[in-house]
Amino acid sequence: MAFEMFSIAHFAGLAAAVILFAGIIVFRKQMREPxxxxxxxxGLASLLIVCEASLQLSYLLEHQWDVGSLPFQLCSLMVLVSAVLLLTNRKKLNDIVFFLGSMGALQALLTPNLDEAFPHFRYFHFFIAHIAIVGAALFILAVERYRPTFRSVMRAIIWLHVLAIPAAITNTISGTTNFMFLAQKPGTASLLDLLAPWPWYLLQLEAIVFALCMLLYAVIWLLDRWLKREGQTARS
Incomplete structure (x- = not known):
């Protein structure tokens, strides 16, 4: 069976995401205990690593591994970067995971580029991996109290272009891959369908990415101000 957007299987994956995200927020103080x-x-880092390792193993076992199996999609890269951040606690990776990880994975969860439906392995891999990416971004925000700045936005955008280099090179050399959707729009329905044809949608994406990063930054900034105001009101 082919995966259908906004089907029961899709909503089940989204429900699992909401449960995990709510758990991180509700138990954020307990998660600060060493x-x-x-x-x-x-645990979250191990889950991310297992997701990528199991996907690569499935390609090998099914004799389907080729250049298109390389982890050069944005979310595949975010799986690896998020795992490294969680294992090493390197603060320099916060900007990448928070902005690029959350934006890419959330868009994927809402409009999955997925062919296989429940209960296929790829269905579980897709939702577990993308939920874990957003979970990592939410973890550093709610638990580790990471707070983005305007410089964080710019660093994330610069890193996006750096990460796109191997994807673009591979797309050009192979002529068959579409890493980070740089060669064409995805075959399944996505938000990119609302944009202009290739290559013009790539230019539109530059503005959209900047706007979304600024929106995320503004939301966190406003939320912090509201929480501080509520805290001052409660003390008075």
Whole structure:
């Protein structure tokens, strides 16, 4: 069976995402305890690594591994970067995971570029991996208290272009891959369908990415101000 957007299987994946995200927010203070913090970080990182390793293994077992199996899609790269961040706690990776990881994975969850439906392995891999990416971004925000700045936005955008280099080179050399959707729009329905044909939608995406990053930055900034105001009101 082919995967259908906004089907029961799709809503089930979204429901699982909401449960995990809510859990991170509700139990954020408990997750700041050193032992719990380490367990959650390593557990989430292990889940991300297992997701990518199992996907690559499935390609090999099914004799389907080729150049298109390389982890050069944005979310595949974010799986690896998020795992490294959680394992090493390197703050320099926060901007990449928060902006690029959350934006790419959320868009994927809402409009999945997925062919296989429940209960196929790829269905579970897709939702677990993308939910875990957003979970990592939410973890550093709610638990580790990461706060983006305007410089964070610019660093994330610069990193997006750096990460696009191997994807673009591979697309050009192979002529068959479409990493990061640089060669054409995805075959399944997505938000890119609303944009101009190739290559013009790539230019439109530059403005959209900047706008979305600024929106995320503004939301966190406004939320912080609201929480501080509520805290001051409660103390008075």
């Amino acid at each position: 032992g719990v913090n380490r367990t959650v970080r390593y």
